[in-house]
């Protein structure tokens with residue numbers, strides 16, 4: 001059995017660190033684990049703000065990389081810059097986007113952006129970091145942030161759900177291939193989280209204030225535990241775990257029908273609020 005990860009004073013890359021879950025993961029890695037961080041996203045000013053706060057509060061070191069991770073050349077640059085002067089021990093591939101609405105209304109260029117960010121960018125980053133971590137022999141690890149939507153099909157988030165199903169299957173298959181190696185790969189699959197994504201997509205209109213949405217901090221704590229203990233797959237929150245477990249016992253058509261009903265209502269609420 002592989003030893004648990006130990007993040008203390010190690011360098012961890014966190015993508016999508018400018019908001020939501022990524023920001024919460026970075027903050028907890030600094031405050032609870034004294035990890036040094038390489039923060040990645042497009043909005044540099046948000047990353048710089050976080051860097052200054054974390055360095056000042058927790059006496060750790062942070063670097064920032066502004067990169068559009070839907071662009072493969074930016075992923076190659078992130079990899080080069082992150083390993084240039086530091087030894088990277090862990091990589092949290094968290095950056096992701098959604099589209100909430102009728103799939104037929106999703107413009108093609110937005111679909112391609114979703115696919116590039118949620119799928120191709122992740123595969124490219126794994127292709128670069130995995131051999132690096134293996135060669136370093138420090139027992140490092142990668143965590144892919146997927147979603148419950150990658151385990152259960154979600155109507156009105158069809159493309160997102162499909163992209164996360166890819167990440168879940170890809171990650172679990174790869175985890176098995178890595179069994180004998182000194183690195184680990186964890187698939188982390190949250191349900192709803194109260195973040196910019198839920199707000200800007202309009203999903204919050206229906207779910208805000210309900211137990212369905214986890215706070216980014218709660219979710220981040222479970223994410224870090226899952227990565228630290230090298231779990232293959234982890235679903236945070238008892239309600240989400242109950243949902244995933246219950247889904248195994250029920251016919252798939254019933255699950256998709258029920259999800260369709262809930263999200264149709266959420267879409268109507270979004271339209272009414274516009």
Ligand SMILES: NC(=O)c1ccc[n+]([C@@H]2O[C@H](COP(=O)([O-])OP(=O)(O)OC[C@H]3O[C@@H](n4cnc5c(N)ncnc54)[C@H](OP(=O)(O)O)[C@@H]3O)[C@@H](O)[C@H]2O)c1
Nearest residue numbers: 016018019020021041042043069095096192193195196197
């Ligand atoms: N919110 C939920 O209910 C929920 C549920 C299950 C899973 N998840 C997953 O959790 C992850 C984090 O989502 P979140 O809820 O924290 O959303 P969020 O607050 O919108 O954060 C998304 C992060 O991804 C970054 N990002 C998006 N596109 C990018 C790009 N092209 N290049 C670089 N960075 C990019 C954003 O930074 P910039 O805009 O600064 O680039 C931001 O930091 C995602 O993978 C999401 O699918 C979320």
